[in-house]
Amino acid sequence: MVIKKCRECGKDILGRNDKKFCSDICRHSHNNRQRAVNGGNYMNTINTILRKNRNILMEISTEENPKVSKNRLYDKGFNFNYITSTYTTKKGAIYYYCYDYGYLPVEGDYVFLVKRKE
Numbered sequence: 001m002v003i004k005k006c007r008e009c010g011k012d013i014l015g016r017n018d019k020k021f022c023s024d025i026c027r028h029s030h031n032n033r034q035r036a037v038n039g040g041n042y043m044n045t046i047n048t049i050l051r052k053n054r055n056i057l058m059e060i061s062t063e064e065n066p067k068v069s070k071n072r073l074y075d076k077g078f079n080f081n082y083i084t085s086t087y088t089t090k091k092g093a094i095y096y097y098c099y100d101y102g103y104l105p106v107e108g109d110y111v112f113l114v115k116r117k118e
Helices: 024-037 040-061 070-076
Strands: 067-069 085-088 094-098 101-106 110-115
Touching: 040 070, 040 094, 040 101, 040 110, 067 070, 070 110
Parallel strands: none
Antiparallel strands: 067 110, 085 094, 094 101, 101 110
């Protein structure tokens, strides 16, 4: 019988023969370090910003008037530098989306809020 060593701490592994770590603590430590090496913290930061942007658009779009000022979005913490996609109409208007909620810049410092219907 071959005794396997934990990938994180090097201790002997007891139990199933396909185990890679001696405990949940070692497994979490190893996976967290791998995510950090592979840019996980950077991606988590961006995903947090995108989720926040979507939540702000969703919250405001439930109101009666779909036209709001950019300053109102800024005040709630919206970051216009992060979007998930764009949609260009045949007339050339560009909609900016954070997942399923988006906006269309209109005259002045206003945007028109929309929700994708898919």
